[in-house]
Amino acid sequence: QKEVEQNSGPLSVPEGAIASLNCTYSDRGSQSFFWYRQYSGKSPELIMFIYSNGDKEDGRFTAQLNKASQYVSLLIRDSQPSDSATYLCAVTVGGATNKLIFGTGTLLAVQP
Amino acid sequence: NAGVTQTPKFQVLKTGQSMTLQCAQDMNHNSMYWYRQDPGMGLRLIYYSASEGTTDKGEVPNGYNVSRLNKREFSLRLESAAPSQTSVYFCASSEGVGMNTEAFFGQGTRLTVV
Numbered sequence: 001q002k003e004v005e006q007n008s009g010p011l012s013v014p015e016g017a018i019a020s021l022n023c024t025y026s027d028r029g030s031q032s033f034f035w036y037r038q039y040s041g042k043s044p045e046l047i048m049f050i051y052s053n054g055d056k057e058d059g060r061f062t063a064q065l066n067k068a069s070q071y072v073s074l075l076i077r078d079s080q081p082s083d084s085a086t087y088l089c090a091v092t093v094g095g096a097t098n099k100l101i102f103g104t105g106t107l108l109a110v111q112p
Numbered sequence: 113n114a115g116v117t118q119t120p121k122f123q124v125l126k127t128g129q130s131m132t133l134q135c136a137q138d139m140n141h142n143s144m145y146w147y148r149q150d151p152g153m154g155l156r157l158i159y160y161s162a163s164e165g166t167t168d169k170g171e172v173p174n175g176y177n178v179s180r181l182n183k184r185e186f187s188l189r190l191e192s193a194a195p196s197q198t199s200v201y202f203c204a205s206s207e208g209v210g211m212n213t214e215a216f217f218g219q220g221t222r223l224t225v226v
Contacts, residue, residue, distance in 0.1 A: 008152060032213045043202060043217040044155070088154060090215070098143050098162055098208045099170065100215055104154035 003027060004091050006103035014111050019076040021106050023089030026070065033065055034090040035074045038105065044088055048074065079110045114138050118203050118218035125193040125225045133188040133221050135203030143208030144186035145170075145215060146178060148199040155202065161186055162208060193225045 004025050013019045021035075032051055036044035050056045050063040050072065062075040072091075076083055089103040119134045137144065142163045147155040147170075157170030159178040167178050175197060177189045186205075190197060200222050204215040 006154075034214065043219055045217075046214055049214055090155075092213050098206065098213050099157065099160055099168070100145060100204075100206070100213060101157060101171070102147070102155040104152065 002103070003093055003101045004089055004103040006087075006089050006106050008104055009107040010109050011106055012109045012111060013079050015079060015081060017079050017110075019079045019083065019108055019110070021074040021076075021087050021089075021108065023072045023074075023091075023103055024070055025072070025089075025091045025093075027091070027093040028067075028070065030070075030091045030093055032092040033063070033072045034100075035061075035063060035072075036088040036090060036102075038086045038088060040085075047087075076108075079108075081110045081112050084108055084110045116203055116205055116216055116218035118201075118221050120221060121219065123221065123223050125190075125223065127194060127225060129193050130189070130191050131193065132190075133201055133203070133223075134185070135187065135218060136185045137205040137216070138184065139205060139207075139216065140183070141205035141207050141216075142183070143206045143213070144180065145204040145206075146176075146186070146188045147202045147204065148172065148197075149202060149220075150199050158188065158201075193223075195225045197223065198225045199223060 038044040048063040086105040088105045145160040146158040161180040203218040206215045
């Protein structure tokens, strides 16, 4: 079992809809959770981070964390074609070592 | 502000050749990472260095070695390249203190082993 799991997609949503991206992780001691966006041929860039249970909102993006269920999600409201990219979930594992493990990524396609 | 700089950007190697990928960061970060990215596999951690003077294996360390030369630089060495090591390699760094583990990435090195 991979330490961080994501549905590889592709996830296709119409422009203006809400895109929901999900991620599960196996290390109960994980403390930091990140969502990165990666356009084709480019480096990953950070969209959101979340450390506490609950929701965290930043513009059109909302990250949700449920440590009891070992589940983190990203909601993108009013999806735009420019949001089409691969979204990578990342989790720190191994206690204080800050080892950062990524999921396989979900490809999001927003249809105009 | 350069951030994380990787060299080279592209490289073609023959099977059995060796090479070193270089990475340097100018953000005074403690932690540095090497990942490889293959189609459909996401980013897989090869090695990481939580702080200057320490290195640890990640998910896929076989066939690689690393050196944390100083706080700024973290190199990845392929001693005897194999076609299975054809990939895009990313170096990243983070402050790595407490909750501050946001990683910043270099532009990547596209390596082809023939």
